[in-house]
Amino acid sequence: MTFNRREFLATGAAATAAIGTPMILKAQAKEYVLGASLPLTGPFATAGQLVAPAFSLAQKLFNDEGGIAGIPIRFVTEDSGYVPQNTLANYQRVLATEGNSLVAYFSDSTGAMKLIAPELKGDNARLMGSTSFASELADPATHPYQYLSGPTYQDQFDILMQNIKLAGGSKIAIIYSNTEFGRDPLEHGRAKAAELGLEIVLEETTKPQGADIPTHVTKLAQSGAEHCILHGYVTGVWPQLIGGARQFGLPVQFHGTFWGMEKLIADRITAEAGPFLAGYQGVMPYRYFYDRDDAPRYQQYAALSKAMFAGTPLENYMSTWALQAMCGLELAMKALRATAEAGNELTADNVAENLSGISDWDSGGFFGGPVSMTNNKIGTGRVYEYSPETKLFTPSSDWLST
């Protein structure tokens, strides 16, 4: 039997198609990559360094559970120095090096999320969570692939103001940092206060670090406010403002938002300067890590933390900032797993569709009950109060939804 050239080529092509096609169809990633940028240096290095171990824990936990449909995951985490352009460069680099293996990304600031958002299109799009609770991001129409792992700052203001109203408050002051973060819920806060019949007697802006405390405290004293909301701070300013007010003898009730509610900071301030944070309240989207009797997921984290971080402060406590990262990763993994189990490719569109469809999710303890993604956010939280005696934040309200 002889072949002419045309027959030989045709037979070869047919054979390749018959043998090769199933292999192409079966070809899939050996591992999936989740990228992350964290502020391991720069102004928020304290927070970044505390959040970083959560990613090691998450990698082990999720892989022990079978990764994504049996395929292991790996985190590629890099420092951003809290510079949005660095986060964008990190994202582009991991996209270039990992290609289709990269299935999700965790970003480290509102600025970075906004800078990267327009880049998330076509083959460059990936599901993207972050440390941010910026209200602008909670809009699937403009940010279809980005999500918040809790309530927006506006929602947090709503929760605080509802609680102040319930406590019989009428005159409030808002002190905020002169940053995008600090200003985010301001306009909405004014509208909410008007709706609830609360009078805003002072709106005061401060530097995010190294603020002129006596001046701000004097203005607060002159305003006659009963309640004061502090927003837009992480490790500094908010404790000094409360300390200054107490030294001044002001009986104002202070309230904070998520980034000003970390127990490690409150404990350090109490140890260094005394119990002036007594009664400090604030909104927290998640249960604190030590409150894990009814939180089976937290119990898993605790067992792993004990094994992985033995001999370090992280052995027994996971910061609220790390919990936020974990919640974001849990949501991403839930969406990724649901997409893979449905037999679909892990494209940003498929995963984002599954993410926005999350409803009545039993988070295993993060939130008070089953929660749903609405507008790519989870609008729930609870007010906690700090006690210097017990060095714990304890709930002072029910879980409130917006």
Add this chain to the structure above:
Amino acid sequence: MINGNLKADYSADERILNNRNKQFFVYGSMFFLTLFPVFADDYAVLMACKMGILLIAVIGVNVLTGYTGLISLGHGAFIAIGAYSTVIFSNLFDGLPTGILPFVVVPLAISVSAIIGIIVGLPSLRVKGLYLAVATLAASFIVKFLIEQDLFSPWTGGIVGIDTPVPNILGWELDTKREMYVLITVLAICTMLAAQNLFRTRVGRAFIAIRDRDYSAEILGISLLRYKLMSFAISAGYCGLSGALGAYFYARILPDQFGLNLSLELVAALIVGGMGRTLGPFFGVIIIMLVPELIKISMSSATGGSLDWARYTAPVQEIVFGLLLVFFLLKEPLGINQITDRMLRAINRWPFARG
């Protein structure tokens, strides 16, 4: 005896690329830059664009600091003015055909930067050296402060920043990084050539005379008022162009992008690359932008991208970069340009004495 530099007529003496090695280096670089977007991935293109944008600004600082001898720590402000002017004018002239908008907006942005540059440069008539550096530092803070004010937020977006337009050049929409690369590279080369040629003119020679001894220059008939302010205007104009490209390149601009760090980065790039040299900014930008990335990539591959290590390697990267800068300055205070000069000279004179 110097060989390889035969100049048989005046036109040969006036050539910018006056020997084969320089020609090979420059044409080779241009050939590489032309082919670059064909084989480079998105990340490499992003880095190249960032370097191109910074390069134009550093060339601007070189005009002022390297050639006129006036130190400025406020040039980040001119980049901010260029970037914000581009967005503001784009919104203002929304009715114009999009294809011609950049031809209106970018020159306006450059002009506004240049005018502000003249205002900021006024103290240079009374103070010099470190005193001038402190005076220009104020520009950096004032401009950022004004951008952040609620009063101007309808135009600047305030502290939350503002979305930027996609440039459209005669119907060609530059909506990908690769397309922006073409624009940025062409403009970076043009601005470098313009700067090189500036110092072959009367104006450029006046700048150099002021740098070398200002009162001697004045005795020679050079108006310090005119030329110092002209130097500030040209320098700020370059930064304005850099800002305009930055606005087109990034989908959003935020005031924090234009802080003091940016101004310091410009000066650092110029010192490392070589002040008062055409290619100094080019080498400086490579060192300032590429070396930290290379350190990051090499440390990341050495540790296998391990997160446990990343916590410790991130601060180490900054220390290594700082030490590298100190090393460069100690070994070659005149900048990288001096090293490349020596190399090119040695090649040029081979096999005769180097030096």
